[in-house]
Amino acid sequence: MNKTILDTISSLSLDSITVERKTVLKQLAEYIQNKLDADKTIRLNFICTHNSRRSHLSQIWAQTMAYHFNIKNVFCYSGGTEATAIFPKVTETLVRQGFQFQMLSESTNPLYAIKYADNEAPIICFSKEYSNKFNPKKEFVAIMTCNNADKGCPLVIGAEARFSIKYDDPKASDHTPEQTQIYIERSLQIAVEMFFVFSKVKLLH
Numbered sequence: 001m002n003k004t005i006l007d008t009i010s011s012l013s014l015d016s017i018t019v020e021r022k023t024v025l026k027q028l029a030e031y032i033q034n035k036l037d038a039d040k041t042i043r044l045n046f047i048c049t050h051n052s053r054r055s056h057l058s059q060i061w062a063q064t065m066a067y068h069f070n071i072k073n074v075f076c077y078s079g080g081t082e083a084t085a086i087f088p089k090v091t092e093t094l095v096r097q098g099f100q101f102q103m104l105s106e107s108t109n110p111l112y113a114i115k116y117a118d119n120e121a122p123i124i125c126f127s128k129e130y131s132n133k134f135n136p137k138k139e140f141v142a143i144m145t146c147n148n149a150d151k152g153c154p155l156v157i158g159a160e161a162r163f164s165i166k167y168d169d170p171k172a173s174d175h176t177p178e179q180t181q182i183y184i185e186r187s188l189q190i191a192v193e194m195f196f197v198f199s200k201v202k203l204l205h
Contacts, residue, residue: 001068001117004098009068012192025193028163029200031141032071036201042066042074043140047156051080051127052087054145054167054186060094061191063123064116065198076123077140079130085109086127087171093183097191130156165193 017025035042044062048055059078066074085108091101094114102122105111113122128134130142142159145167156162167190173182 001064002098002100002115005064005116006098008097008188008191009195012188012195014192014196016189016192017196021193022196024163024165025197026200028141028143028165029197031161031163032074032197032201036071036073036203040073041139042071043077043136044074044143045077045079045130045135045140045156045159046143046145047079047081047130048144048146049081050084051078051082051129052084053090053170054190055080056086056090056125057094057187057190058143058145058165058167058194059125060099060114060116060123061187061194062197065191065194067117067120068195069198069201070203071198071201075136077135078125079128079132079135081129083109083127083129083132086112086125089170089174089179089183090187093180093187096184097187 032042046055046058055078059076063074063076091112095101100115102113103110104113109127111124111126114125115122136158138158139160140158141161141163142156144162144164146169167186170183170186173179
């Protein structure tokens with residue numbers, strides 16, 4: 001794994017996660033554990049309204065933590081109730097934290113290949129509706145990362161489970177002096193919570 005990403009992971013503190021939050025996160029860990037025990041593919045679809053900030057941060061950090069803890073057959077996705085574009089501050093933040101971005105198509109909704117480890121396939125990211133053909137249609141869990149998507153999607157078609165793991169929107173800091181720091185903090189919050197989730201999954205021996 002990229003050294004800067006490893007340094008970022010080593011800086012995380014589980015003490016930042018409240019007891020109440022851990023209870024919510026453990027439900028996702030149990031879902032992953034059950035899939036692993038049954039030798040089934042684990043598909044996680046992180047859903048937010050615009051698929052521009054929190055859902056992408058969650059997708060990327062979840063895939064990275066699955067690799068970090070050597071949990072196989074984990075495939076992470078993201079989507080929205082509508083498609084927009086990955087917000088540039090998200091890519092800037094993740095590059096600062098060690099990820100390598102390659103723009104595969106330049107448009108109003110760019111397509112990125114994101115590397116977290118040399119010998120692993122890149123994570124393909126672009127903004128899309130959660131039901132986009134790029135995402136799974138069945139046997140996946142829907143993870144709602146914002147209030148609006150949670151309320152706006154009373155039913156996520158094809159999902160076999162659903163969890164609400166909401167994050168404050170860093171968009172609130174846009175065009176303020178605090179923007180860079182807020183995006184870093186939100187990325188690290190998501191990173192440590194995905195670290196916690198995958199740290200609870202026990203490998204079969």
